[in-house]
Amino acid sequence: MTATVDHYTETQRGALLETLRAFLRIPSISTLPEHRPDVDRAAEFVASELRQAGLARVHLIEGEGNPLVYGERIEAPGKPTVLCYGHYDVQPPDPLDEWKSPPFEPAIRGEDIFARGAADDKGQTLILIKAVEALVQLRGRLPVNVKFLIEGEEEVGGGHIEKHIREKGRSLGADAALICDTEMFAPGLPSLCIGLRGIVYTEVEVTGARQDLHSGVYGGVAPNPLLDLARILNGLKDAGGRILIPGFYDRVRPPDTAELDAWARLPFDEERYKRDEVGVEELTGEAGFSVFDRTWARPTLEVHGIRGGFTGDGAKTVIPARATAKVSMRLVADMDPAEAFEQFRRHVERITPRGVRSRVTLLAASGPSKVDPANGFVRAAAAALTEVFGVPTVYIRSGGSIPIVGLFAEHARIPSVLMGFGLPDDNLHAPNEKLHLPNFFRGIVAVARYLELLGE
Numbered sequence: 199m200t201a202t203v204d205h206y207t208e209t210q211r212g213a214l215l216e217t218l219r220a221f222l223r224i225p226s227i228s229t230l231p232e233h234r235p236d237v238d239r240a241a242e243f244v245a246s247e248l249r250q251a252g253l254a255r256v257h258l259i260e261g262e263g264n265p266l267v268y269g270e271r272i273e274a275p276g277k278p279t280v281l282c283y284g285h286y287d288v289q290p291p292d293p294l295d296e297w298k299s300p301p302f303e304p305a306i307r308g309e310d311i312f313a314r315g316a317a318d319d320k321g322q323t324l325i326l327i328k329a330v331e332a333l334v335q336l337r338g339r340l341p342v343n344v345k346f347l348i349e350g351e352e353e354v355g356g357g358h359i360e361k362h363i364r365e366k367g368r369s370l371g372a373d374a375a376l377i378c379d380t381e382m383f384a385p386g387l388p389s390l391c392i393g394l395r396g397i398v399y400t401e402v403e404v405t406g407a408r409q410d411l412h413s414g415v416y417g418g419v420a421p422n423p424l425l426d427l428a429r430i431l432n433g434l435k436d437a438g439g440r441i442l443i444p445g446f447y448d449r450v451r452p453p454d455t456a457e458l459d460a461w462a463r464l465p466f467d468e469e470r471y472k473r474d475e476v477g478v479e480e481l482t483g484e485a486g487f488s489v490f491d492r493t494w495a496r497p498t499l500e501v502h503g504i505r506g507g508f509t510g511d512g513a514k515t516v517i518p519a520r521a522t523a524k525v526s527m528r529l530v531a532d533m534d535p536a537e538a539f540e541q542f543r544r545h546v547e548r549i550t551p552r553g554v555r556s557r558v559t560l561l562a563a564s565g566p567s568k569v570d571p572a573n574g575f576v577r578a579a580a581a582a583l584t585e586v587f588g589v590p591t592v593y594i595r596s597g598g599s600i601p602i603v604g605l606f607a608e609h610a611r612i613p614s615v616l617m618g619f620g621l622p623d624d625n626l627h628a629p630n631e632k633l634h635l636p637n638f639f640r641g642i643v644a645v646a647r648y649l650e651l652l653g654e
Contacts, residue, residue, distance in 0.1 A: 203646045206332045207639050214328060217247070218638065221320045222304045222313040228264060228287035228354045237350050240286040241265045244348050251331035253346065263358035264350030272343045278652050279343040281372035283602055284323030284379065285352035288315035289627045296629035309635050316633035317624040322378035323348060325619060325638060329645035341653025345372060355562050356601055363605045370610045374575040378641065380618025383594050384465055385634065388583035390576060391616035393494060393595035394603055396529035396566035398539045401559045402430065402546060405520045413515040421553035423521040424506045430556065431523060433549040434499055439483040441499050443545045446538065451531045453495050460593060461490045475622055494595035498528040528597065535563040564601030569613050579615045582648035586640055617645065
């Protein structure tokens, strides 16, 4: 059957590619309110594609935020029900001057298609839809039951889908979730992600005087929130990269020996990674831990931006009244987001210099996740990928966070199979985002084969 689906995708290559292009042309930027009409257009596009794929009960679930798109095909009694998840919203394309082609005018260079959302996550969402369509077209029915739940707020926190899943819980009626929103470890190497880091995203605000002050008149007596914010940030990590928050590492569950041995067999060139992927002269982080440990299995703390005072052209001698910083922490199993936030908040309070006040605001949080590779849904996915790509599937983790995975586990009580077809150099959230087209087409075949194996 794999060859048949493979032949189907080959004969439909032009139509599949044009559908992908049409999807990528929609600037569905969820972070910018002025693009709400484009977000709605993308939701309607997904609904149309689900109908074309043969799904029933296709409709938009409206609520607070961008619509969810739902569809189902329930026709396999006694067989598993797979909930397919993806998102149709994308990040802003800035900075525009770094794009080699316009971000919403898809361009093919070599075997890659370049556009915002190509890999994250429009291209991979379309893989799920077209795999189902291929099976319906070829067989007239599906070997398992499928449901689709596609959201439009993944890039802004996913508030709508979180509320939906919390309310529905087990009544979502699925045995496992299938998500294509991760990457393969290397080109041609099928990969299943079995671990994700969680996240706690915060804003730290430091305030001093009631208003900005003249540094000549008040310098030397007035507290400077920018300087004191810098002191606070400097007190979060030491020079060796270790996080200084008391108790922060207490719940960290290290990888077991089998997983460490598997990582050691991955094709990885640290010098090339440093030079070509990260683009730095030296890697940093905790001493004594490998790159995989530091990016997959250790918690992190990063500062994303600092705002305050005068930053325009010319000079303005001002002592700012306030300064803010965006700070996030990535969490690993078995860390708890609420506990980590409270540890962080208390530490910031403890190291705040005298003369200023600090306030920590939680902007977003989600827990880490880890799935057992022995799970039957995961094993079937590995078998499908191995069959289609012709080499054994590897198990990896990701340093990123996909909050929906934790929500599915906590409220729907289902595991998530992270069958991703991106590549490490796809430039997610950056200029010149791309998707490797051979992965797009083989991904359709692999997902179709996965659904077949589950139905056997």
